[in-house]
Each structure stands twice: as structure tokens, then as C-alpha cells.
Amino acid sequence: MRSYLLHRLWQSLVTLILATMVVFLGIRALPGDPALALAGEERDPASLAAIRERYGLDEPLLLQYWKFVSNSVRGDLGTSIRTDTPVTELLATALPVTLELSLLSLLVAVLLGVATGVAAAVRRGKLTEWIANALALTSLSIPNFWLGLMAILYLAVAVRLFPASGYVPFFENPIANLHHLVLPSLVIGTGLAAVVMRQTRSSMLEALSADYIRTARAKGLSTSAVILRHALRNSLIVVVTIVGLQLGALISGAVVTERIFGLPGFGKLTIDSVFQRDYPVIQAVVLVTATAYIVINLLVDLLYSVIDPRIRVRGREA
Amino acid sequence: MLPRTHGRLAVAGLATTGLLVGLIACSPVGQENTGGGSDGTASPGATATDGERTNKTGTAADPNAIKPGGRLDIALSAEPDLLDPTQARSLYSRYVFSAMCEKLYDLDENSEIVPQLAAALPEASADGKTVTIKVRTGVKFGDGTAFDAAAVKKSLQRNLTLETSARKSELGPITTIDTPDAETVVIHLETPFAPLLAALTDRAGMVMSPAQLDKLGDKFSTAPVCVGPFKLVKRVPQNSIELAKDSNYYDAGKVYFDSIVYRIITDASIRAANLRSGDVQVADSLSTQDAPALSGEDSLEVLESESLGYQGVTFNIGNVDGIGQPAKPIDKPHAKDVKVRQAFDLAVDRDGLVKTVFGGLYDKACSPISPASPFSSDAAQKCPDRDVEKAKQLLQEAGATVPYKIEMITSNNPDSLRIAQALQAMVKEGGFEIQIQPVEFSSLLDQQDRGDFELLQLGWSGRIDPDANITNFVGTDASQNVAGFSDPALDELLTNARQEQDVEARKGLYGEITAKIQEQEPLIYLYRQRNLTGVSKQLSGVRVYSDGILRVAFAGHRK
Numbered sequence: 001m002r003s004y005l006l007h008r009l010w011q012s013l014v015t016l017i018l019a020t021m022v023v024f025l026g027i028r029a030l031p032g033d034p035a036l037a038l039a040g041e042e043r044d045p046a047s048l049a050a051i052r053e054r055y056g057l058d059e060p061l062l063l064q065y066w067k068f069v070s071n072s073v074r075g076d077l078g079t080s081i082r083t084d085t086p087v088t089e090l091l092a093t094a095l096p097v098t099l100e101l102s103l104l105s106l107l108v109a110v111l112l113g114v115a116t117g118v119a120a121a122v123r124r125g126k127l128t129e130w131i132a133n134a135l136a137l138t139s140l141s142i143p144n145f146w147l148g149l150m151a152i153l154y155l156a157v158a159v160r161l162f163p164a165s166g167y168v169p170f171f172e173n174p175i176a177n178l179h180h181l182v183l184p185s186l187v188i189g190t191g192l193a194a195v196v197m198r199q200t201r202s203s204m205l206e207a208l209s210a211d212y213i214r215t216a217r218a219k220g221l222s223t224s225a226v227i228l229r230h231a232l233r234n235s236l237i238v239v240v241t242i243v244g245l246q247l248g249a250l251i252s253g254a255v256v257t258e259r260i261f262g263l264p265g266f267g268k269l270t271i272d273s274v275f276q277r278d279y280p281v282i283q284a285v286v287l288v289t290a291t292a293y294i295v296i297n298l299l300v301d302l303l304y305s306v307i308d309p310r311i312r313v314r315g316r317e318a
Numbered sequence: 319m320l321p322r323t324h325g326r327l328a329v330a331g332l333a334t335t336g337l338l339v340g341l342i343a344c345s346p347v348g349q350e351n352t353g354g355g356s357d358g359t360a361s362p363g364a365t366a367t368d369g370e371r372t373n374k375t376g377t378a379a380d381p382n383a384i385k386p387g388g389r390l391d392i393a394l395s396a397e398p399d400l401l402d403p404t405q406a407r408s409l410y411s412r413y414v415f416s417a418m419c420e421k422l423y424d425l426d427e428n429s430e431i432v433p434q435l436a437a438a439l440p441e442a443s444a445d446g447k448t449v450t451i452k453v454r455t456g457v458k459f460g461d462g463t464a465f466d467a468a469a470v471k472k473s474l475q476r477n478l479t480l481e482t483s484a485r486k487s488e489l490g491p492i493t494t495i496d497t498p499d500a501e502t503v504v505i506h507l508e509t510p511f512a513p514l515l516a517a518l519t520d521r522a523g524m525v526m527s528p529a530q531l532d533k534l535g536d537k538f539s540t541a542p543v544c545v546g547p548f549k550l551v552k553r554v555p556q557n558s559i560e561l562a563k564d565s566n567y568y569d570a571g572k573v574y575f576d577s578i579v580y581r582i583i584t585d586a587s588i589r590a591a592n593l594r595s596g597d598v599q600v601a602d603s604l605s606t607q608d609a610p611a612l613s614g615e616d617s618l619e620v621l622e623s624e625s626l627g628y629q630g631v632t633f634n635i636g637n638v639d640g641i642g643q644p645a646k647p648i649d650k651p652h653a654k655d656v657k658v659r660q661a662f663d664l665a666v667d668r669d670g671l672v673k674t675v676f677g678g679l680y681d682k683a684c685s686p687i688s689p690a691s692p693f694s695s696d697a698a699q700k701c702p703d704r705d706v707e708k709a710k711q712l713l714q715e716a717g718a719t720v721p722y723k724i725e726m727i728t729s730n731n732p733d734s735l736r737i738a739q740a741l742q743a744m745v746k747e748g749g750f751e752i753q754i755q756p757v758e759f760s761s762l763l764d765q766q767d768r769g770d771f772e773l774l775q776l777g778w779s780g781r782i783d784p785d786a787n788i789t790n791f792v793g794t795d796a797s798q799n800v801a802g803f804s805d806p807a808l809d810e811l812l813t814n815a816r817q818e819q820d821v822e823a824r825k826g827l828y829g830e831i832t833a834k835i836q837e838q839e840p841l842i843y844l845y846r847q848r849n850l851t852g853v854s855k856q857l858s859g860v861r862v863y864s865d866g867i868l869r870v871a872f873a874g875h876r877k
Contacts, residue, residue: 032760036767038399039407039484043767044797045642050481082399083555084539090555152588157595164595165583167557262583262592264557272397272556272584277760 008301012294019290020072020283024065027274027282033057034081034277055081055280068283077287078280082273087284090269095288097167097265101188101258102250104181106243108189109196114232114239116193117200121208122227132201136194144187144253148260151183165262184261188253192246199242203235210234237304244300251289371681371848375427375623376869379574379859384874386574390857392870393583393592395603397556402539403524404476404483409779409866412521413602414559417578417871419544421523422451422470423515425782429626429690429864431519435465435545437501439515446510446819451503451518458566459527460549467497473525474505480536487797488517488786510817512824516783520865547573547871557582574859574874590852593618599854602868605733606676609850621851621862624690626787627780628683630843631726631741633659636802637769642795645802650772651718658722659839661712664705665748666741672845675736679850683843685832686778686787690864692821693784697829700836709748721751726773727765730756738775741844766800774800777847779866784828785816792840803840 035051036043052058056067071078077087120132156164162183168176207213208231216226255267262268266285273281398411403419406412424434433439437452457465474495477485490511496504505514517523527543534541542550547569548561559580563573581598583589586605590612593601604612604620613620635653636645652658668682684701687694713720728738735756742752752773757765766774781787789812790796794804811834815827835841849866859873 030761032758032762032764036763037760043763044484044487046486047482047484050483054482080555082397083553084400084537085555093554094556149587152591152595156597157591160595164592164597165588166581166597260585260588262557262581262588264554269556275758275760 004305005302008298012298015294016287016290020069020287021065023283023286023290024068025061027277027279028061030277032277034279037275037277038081051081055079057279068280072284072287077284080273080281081278082276082281087280090281091266091284091288094264094266094269096169097263098254098258098267100170100177101181101184101254101263101265104185105188105192105250105253108185109192109246110239110243112189112193113196114200117197118204118227118232120197120201121204124205129201132197136197139190140194142191144191144256145260147190148184148187148257151187152260155183165260167263180261180263184257184263187257188250191253192243192250195246196239196242199238200235203238204231207231207234240300240303244296247293247296251293371622371679373623374619374621375863376621376853376859376861378861379572379872379874383858383876384574385877386874387576388574388875389577389579390575390600390870390873390875391598392578392580392868393589393598393601394580395582395584395586395589395601397582398559398580400539401542401550401553401559402536403473403521403526403542403544404480404485405536405539406521407484412865413868414561414580415521415524415544416867416869417548417561418542418546418550419524419526420546421519421521422453422525423519423523425519425863425865427861427863429692429782431515431782435470435523435525436518440518442510442819446512446817447507449505449507449514451505453501453503454568455501457545457568459529459545460543460564460566461527461529462566463527463529465525465545466500467503468500469528470503470525471495471497472528472531474503474522476526476531477522482536485517485522488513488520488522490514490517510819512816512819513783513785516781516786519782548575548578551577572872574872575870578870593852593854596854599857600860600868600870601852602849604850604852606679606850609679609852610677612852617855619853619855621849621853621860622679623849623862623866624681624688624864625780625847625849625866626688626690626782626864627778627846627866628686628688628787628843629737629777629845629847630683630775630841631662632766632774632776632791632801632841633662633839634769634771634774634801635840636804637800638802640769641767641797641800644795645804648802651716651722652724652772655716655718656838657712657716658718659842661709661716661722661748662745662750663836663839663842664702664709664712665745665750666842666844667704667744668701668844670744671737671740675733675740676845680848681846683846684836685843686791686835686841687784687828687832688780688787688846688864691782691784693825693828695825695829698825698832700832702836706748709745713749720749721746722749723751723753724772725753725755726775727755727757727762727771728775729759729762731759734775737844741775769800769802782865784824785812788812788828788831788835789816792835801840803838805834805838808834808838 034057035048038051039048056064079086080090116132120129123129152164155161163180167180170177213226213231216230254265255271258265258267259271270285394410394413396410398414399408400406401411401414420435422434422436423431426432435454437454441450453467453470459465477483477489478492491508492505493508494506498504524544526538530543531538546564547567549564551560551562553559561578563576567573583592586608589601590604590608592598609620612618633652634648636648638646638648672678672680672682685698687698689699713722726738728734738754742754745752765771778787790798792799792803792808793812794809811827811831815824815831818824818827849862851862851868853860856876857873858876861869
């Protein structure tokens with residue numbers, strides 16, 4: 001287990017370094033420069049030069065990269081060019097928003113997805129399965145931004161059940177916080193739920209036809225006990241994988257949804273800083289996203305090996 | 319199959335690249351207000367030209383109808399940048415400043431300059447080289463320290479000397495600033511500079527607390543302190559800016575709200591939705607598509623005002639090596655022969671443009687001088703009629719191949735694209751074939767500065783003094799002369815207009831200048847936007863003047 005862990009950690013580090021390089025060079029390859037974006041209409045050449053100097057944009061690329069990496073290691077992610085706020089402060093306000101939104105969306109996805117997935121598998125060939133499938137297909141096909149706009153139009157503007165946008169920190173007012181997050185997490189969650197539902201359904205079907213289920217039934221266990229304790233439990237490993245794999249979808253979903261609902265999270269921060277060519281912020285955001293992605297992958301892998309020891313054995317052989 | 323390790327690296331690499339690519343690909347949707355974010359161009363404000371539409375700039379608050387207290391929520395279409403009058407560059411920071419940082423002078427609803435922190439209009443010496451400003455007494459900054467002439471001098475000097483100052487050129491050729499007593503500021507200029515007064519009605523004229531400047535230096539934006547009805551409480555970057563009523567303010571009796579929260583909502587339709595749902599009570603930069611429906615709602619009204627800016631297209635005439643480098647000849651008919659540019663102008667149907675693209679909510683424009691400007695004149699508003707036949711004839715005279723192909727770069731926001739397409743269809747009849755090249759706003763700025771374009775569609779949000787709307791763009795070697803245009807006769811006129819102190823004489827000069835630009839056409843003016851602001855009828859006293867700035871500091875909730 002230890003060597004497997006070390007091996008995976010090493011892999012992760014290499015990935016992270018590559019990610020920083022891709023991002024660093026990628027954003028600098030884009031046309032447009034932060035000083036120009038910041039200056040907008042007021043583009044007096046002297047002040048443009050001063051901005052470039054102040055943020056080290058006039059230094060050689062290699063030096064800029066070295067500073068970015070070495071400062072990041074020390075926990076200094078730089079200062080936003082647009083707002084002059086330390087990037088760590090920006091991340092500290094944006095991260096909890098996105099984490100909360102992601103957790104709530106996952107919750108929606110798992111609750112909806114597992115429930116409809118189980119129902120579809122158990123009621124195979126019946127109307128229930130047909131409805132569940134249709135719902136899944138619909139939510140998969142609807143883009144987040146459209147669903148978000150419709151939610152705002154009908155649930156916020158027409159009936160005023162929820163606020164149209166904005167955010168209140170949880171510790172300031174938990175109820176208002178949740179009230180603001182219901183719509184966005186439903187929007188992201190329903191898209192994910194479809195994937196979870198389909199996966200749950202198929203692995204449940206597989207499980208339900210397995211020998212041990214027949215044995216469990218033969219022993220006289222109640223249907224619910226068979227479904228929940230035996231079949232569902234064995235199907236959950238697949239759901240865990242899917243949820244892990246869907247993280248990418250969660251992140252991209254958050255980018256769009258945060259913008260629509262005006263949530264000051266990571267996605268919004270990223271988009272806004274790309275438009276403004278706010279290099280330090282983009283770099284930091286991608287660095288943190290890549291790290292999160294890598295760590296979660298690592299955790300999912302480790303979680304597998306805990307749930308299913310065969311994976312660990314294979315890992316050691318590799 | 320890839321080995322496990324490589325596969326994972328590849329996936330992570332792809333994920334990262336994908337994220338970036340995805341973000342960039344998102345730009346067309348999100349761009350809409352980023353343009354606006356940088357003070358001009360796609361910014362909302364703009365103008366009435368032919369006076370067809372009436373201005374609705376809001377009315378002063380009615381104290382009897384107001385219930386003091388409460389909070390005002392405003393949806394802003396872009397995020398303000400640094401809240402530091404010396405360094406701020408976006409239109410949106412001006413919105414926030416209007417409630418927080420008073421200036422020596424201000425504009426009134428008729429676009430006339432009136433004293434704010436100054437006690438009276440300035441007095442200029444006969445040679446125009448000395449300007450004396452009397453400042454108010456008994457005024458305090460938000461931190462309780464006293465406001466006086468020395469504070470004014472400190473702020474002005476910071477504007478002139480701070481390295482990252484965006485104000486230097488606005489203030490003109492100032493040599494020294496004296497403060498003979500606590501109420502008097504004397505500005506000495508190398509040459510007369512008429513636009514100075516207008517600059518002092520904007521950020522250059524805001525006075526910052528010297529105590530706070532000493533404490534924070536160039537980090538003033540993190541906790542700005544000025545003289546104003548409201549003061550900064552907190553800023554959540556990307557999200558909101560919260561202000562609270564300032565008890566130190568000299569006219570606090572006229573301030574009704576307890577707090578103002580500016581929330582950044584970049585999408586126009588979401589802004590409209592928030593206004594409808596009541597989550598915000600004011601929203602700036604409504605789209606021309608939403609505005610008619612919103613103004614039809616019982617609980618809302620839409621304010622509109624002319625702006626001082628313009629939108630137009632610029633030809634690349636000599637910008638080969640980038641801005642700041644000497645212009646070089648470009649071997650293209652549109653750069654060499656003015657007839658091609660004149661033909662383009664004659665092929666444009668401005669009336670059709672504003673009607674089809676903006677539902678008639680914006681106004682056509684043929685000059686850099688807005689009719690809202692006190693320096694406007696008949697000569698400055700002269701607009702040639704569309705003449706497709708003449709256009710074709712001019713192209714023929716210029717010996718250009720018809721259809722004349724020209725590539726036009728434009729911002730990739732929906733409005734700009736619609737304008738570009740409308741323009742493309744119009745000039746086609748006159749023998750032009752525009753190839754539209756939509757680029758993201760930051761790239762557009764980059765390309766225009768490098769001279770990497772044939773034709774460019776962009777605008778300017780406008781300033782009070784006409785000089786700031788013209789010289790920088792068409793003056794030889796000026797900082798924003800992306801056309802690479804140079805005409806010594808025009809330069810001379812511009813210098814005269816800048817140094818002339820008499821308003822009537824300046825009016826005449828700007829008429830001549832307009833004619834000169836129309837003759838050479840480095841820039842073809844197309845239309846002026848109007849500032850469209852949605853306001854809840856529950857409020858009294860919200861105003862938007864021709865400078866496009868939302869004024870909410872003295873408004874309140876109705877009883």
C-alpha cells in the first residue's frame with residue numbers, strides 16, 4: 001500500500017508541474033495583455049509601462065515562471081492586476097462558494113440519480129423505467145445555462161420563490177445562504193443526476209441478476225432488504241467512480257452556473273480573470289483546480305483500494 | 319493503450335488545457351460587458367444625436383416622499399477596477415466613486431460644470447496659464463480629518479507623479495501647484511489648457527484623505543477615504559461593493575439610504591431578471607432588447623440619457639509598427655486614397671443601423687462631438703446623406719477593385735456582431751465587401767495597438783471636454799491614434815482649440831475640426847449609445863447624466 005501511495009504521489013507531482021507549465025505558457029500565448037485590458041480606454045503609454053513593471057510583466061518568461069512557481073510553493077500567489085487584492089484572498093472567498101455549490105450539487109445528483117436509478121432497475125420494463133429514462137435523457141440534453149435562465153425566469157422572477165442571483169456566506173446567514181444556492185445546485189445537480197441514474201440503473205440490473213441476490217431472496221429476505229442492503233451496496237462502487245469522473249463536469253458546470261447566478265465562486269473568478277488577462281489570478285485558479293483534480297483522483301483511487309482490495313493488489317503489481 | 323501513468327498525465331494535461339480552451343471559448347457569451355468594463359467601447363453610455371428621443375435623466379429626490387434608511391441594491395454590468403481615483407480606469411469605478419469621492423467640480427443635469435468641493439468656478443489668468451480654485455471650508459473626510467487646499471494639492475500631485483497614475487495626461491501641462499492659504503489652490507500651467515476644468519469634474523478632481531494616503535500609499539484602493547455621502551465598508555472581489563452612510567459628510571441631511579450595495583451582474587438579461595424580481599432596484603446598461611419591455615412594467619422605469627461618446631470604425635492608414643511608432647505608408651487603397659474611405663462613409667446607412675440593430679434606442683452620429691456637449695454646433699452635427707451611387711463612383715475614381723474587400727475586426731459580443739453584420743449588408747450596396755473578424759475584447763485592444771487590422775469597429779465612452787474625445791484619436795502620434803493618421807492642419811486646429819479659453823470660439827474650432835475629420839475620414843463615426851438604466855419606481859432621486867454615471871447617493875426609498 002505504501003509504495004502504491006508513493007508511486008501515485010510522485011505521478012501527481014509531475015502532473016501538477018506539467019499543468020503549471022501548460023497554464024503559464026497557455027495564457028501568455030493568448031493575444032492581449034493585462035496592462036492593456038486594465039488600461040481600457042485610458043491607455044497612456046507611460047502608465048501602461050508602469051503597470052507592466054509593477055506586475056513584472058516586462059521580465060523574461062523564464063524568470064516570470066520561476067517567480068510564479070517559487071512564490072506559489074511559499075504560499076504567495078501574487079496580487080490581482082485588476083483589483084490589487086492578494087490572490088490568496090480572492091481564492092479564500094471564492095473557494096468556499098464553489099465547494100459548497102459542488103457539494104450541494106453532488107447531493108442533488110446522488111439523491112436524485114440513485115433513487116431514480118434504483119427505481120428504474122427494480123421496475124424494469126414498466127412505466128417507471130420509461131419515465132426515469134426520459135427524465136435522464138432530457139436533463140442530459142439540456143445545457144446548464146438554459147436551465148439556469150429558465151429557473152431564474154420562472155422560479156425567481158415569476159413566482160419569486162428564490163432569489164434571482166447573489167450570495168450570502170453561510171456563517172453570515174445559513175438560511176439565506178441555502179436559499180441562494182437551491183437553484184444553482186439544482187441546475188448543476190440535475191445534469192449530473194442523469195449520469196448517476198444511468199450508471200446506478202445498469203449496475204443495479206447487473207447486481208439484481210447475480211447469484212447472491214437469488215440466494216438472498218431464497219433465504220426469504222424482504223425485497224427492500226435485498227435491494228438496499230445487497231444489490232445497491234454492491235452497485236455503489238460504480239457510482240463512486242462516476243461521481244469522481246464527473247468532477248470535471250461539476251467544475252465546468254460551476255463555471256457557467258456561477259456566472260448566471262452571480263455566485264462569487266471559482267468559475268466566475270476564472271472567467272472574469274481570463275477576460276481581463278489577470279495572469280496571477282488565472283494561474284492561481286488553474287493551479288488550485290489542477291491540484292484539486294489530482295487530489296480527488298488520488299483519493300478516489302485510494303478509496304477504491306479500500307473498498308475493493310483487488311485494485312490495491314493490481315496496483316502493487318504494476 | 320497508454321500505460322496507466324501516461325494515461326493519467328495525459329488526462330490531467332488535457333483537463334487543464336480543456337479548462338483553458340473552454341474558458342476562452344466561452345468568451346463570446348461573457349464578453350458582453352467586459353468591453354464595458356474597460357471604460358469605453360462596449361460601455362453602455364452614449365448618446366442622442368439628432369434629438370429624436372427625449373432624455374429621461376431622473377429627477378431630484380423628493381424629501382417628503384422618502385422614507386429614510388434602508389439599503390439600495392444595484393446591479394452593475396461590470397466590476398469596477400481599483401477604487402483609487404489616481405489609478406482607476408474603468409467606467410464602473412466612477413459609478414462607485416460618485417457615492418464615495420466628491421470632486422472639485424461636477425456636472426449638473428444640463429451637462430454644465432458646477433462646483434462640488436470647490437467653492438466656485440475657477441478663475442483663469444488672462445494668459446490662461448494660472449488657474450485659481452477656491453475650495454469649500456468646514457468639510458471633513460470620511461476619516462474625520464479636515465479637507466483643505468493642502469489636501470487638494472496632495473491629491474493633484476499624486477495624480478501627476480504616481481507611476482501607475484492614469485490621470486497624468488488629463489491634467490495637462492501643470493508645472494506647479496501653490497496653496498497660498500487653506501482655501502485657495504493655484505495651478506500653474508506651461509501652456510493654457512482648457513480641458514483642465516473638465517478633468518477636475520472626473521477622477522482627476524477627486525480629493526483623497528491625506529492621512530489615508532500617507533498610511534496606504536499606492537494601496538489606497540484597499541481602503542479609500544474621500545469626502546462623500548457614503549464610505550466603503552467592504553469589497554468582495556468579483557461580487558459586490560458595500561458602502562455605508564458617512565456621518566462625517568457635510569451634507570448628511572440629504573443622504574437617505576443607510577447603505578448601498580453594488581452587485582456585479584455581467585449578463586444583461588440576468589440584470590433585467592434581477593430588476594424584475596426585486597433583488598436589485600437599479601440596473602445599469604440595459605440592453606436595447608430588454609429596455610422596451612422593462613419600461614412597460616408598472617413597477618419599473620427606464621432612464622435614458624445621451625452620452626458624450628461615440629461608436630465608429632477606424633481605418634488603418636499608417637499604423638504598421640504599433641502605436642507610439644512613426645506611421646508608415648500602407649499599400650492599400652483604403653489607406654492611400656481618401657476617396658475609398660469617403661465611399662465607405664457614403665455607403666453607410668446610419669438611420670437604418672440604429673433602427674434595425676438597436677430598435678431606434680440609440681442615435682446616429684457623424685462626429686466626435688456629442689449633441690449633449692456644450693461645444694456642439696450645427697457644423698459639428700453635419701451628417702452626410704447616404705449615397706450609394708456616389709460611393710460606387712468614388713471607388714471607381716480611386717481605381718479600387720469592386721467589390722472592395724476589407725477585413726474588419728470587431729469585439730465578439732452579441733451587440734458588436736449585430737452591428738458588424740448590419741454594416742456589412744449596408745456597405746455591400748456601395749461596393750464594399752466586409753469580412754468580419756470577431757475577436758475577444760482583450761485581443762481586440764492588442765490588435766489595434768499593434769496595427770494588426772485593416773478596419774476596426776470600436777468606440778469611446780466620451781468625456782466632457784471635446785479635446786479628450788478627439789486629439790488622442792486623430793492627433794499626430796497621439797496615444798490612441800490607432801489609425802496611424804497624421805494631418806498637420808488638423809493638429810494645429812486641435813492645439814488652438816485646446817488653448818482657447820472662450821467657449822464660443824472653441825465651439826467654432828470644433829466645428830472646423832469635425833469638418834476636417836469628415837474630409838479625411840480616418841475614423842467614421844456611426845452612432846451614439848444612450849445610457850439605459852432600469853430603476854424601481856419604489857425609489858426617488860436616482861439620476862443618470864450625460865457622463866453616463868449613475869447617481870444614487872441622494873436617492874431614497876419611497877414611503
